[in-house]
Amino acid sequence: GPKVLQIPSHQIIDMGQMVTLNCDPVSNHLYFYWYKQILGQQMEFLVNFYNGKVMEKSKLFKDQFSVERPDGSYFTLKIQPTALEDSAVYFCASRPTANSDYTFGSGTRLLVI
């Protein structure tokens, strides 16, 4: 079936630097999500995005985080500046309507050193 692609699959970055995680959602999907999973812990909701706006964000979505999807291209999660506790796997998901099933990507493993 259609897939959500996440680029890159792995990223290592120095603390304090900026990182952008890219998500290529399914083409006709309108709702976009980021989830974060720290090693050994649960996958947790970060943010959802619809019609060019953040609809809801969790307390994990710090001020250093931002999301956008300029001109229907990649849905991105930017972290600026990064901190050690941002090390995690970040999963992107999309769906066509508000009550459809999600399609998840395989995740980007981010290591902040």
Add this chain to the structure above:
Amino acid sequence: GDSVTQTEGPVTVSESESLIINCTYSATSIAYPNLFWYVRYPGEGLQLLLKVITAGQKGSSRGFEATYNKETTSFHLQKASVQESDSAVYYCALGEMNYNQGKLIFGQGTKLSIKP
């Protein structure tokens, strides 16, 4: 708050044996909880295995089944006879899909290994 707790892994089961992965939930802020089982095979993204949106109903897929029990707040995953290809990480999740935010609350995942 809202939370999901599931069997702590890793779990190892012999091929053709039966399987149960326990899942219990707390849904204090969700009026009409929907329950899900997702699976992640090695190297792949999370896939929906089955879902149940109405309490008392059973969902099934690929030989797996789970019943949404509102009284015991449980949604245990069962399979009568596992196969080696069932080796994966299984996640129980809680959500409210008709709500326009529709975020999911996940359990910690249960890594299942099948012994041939």
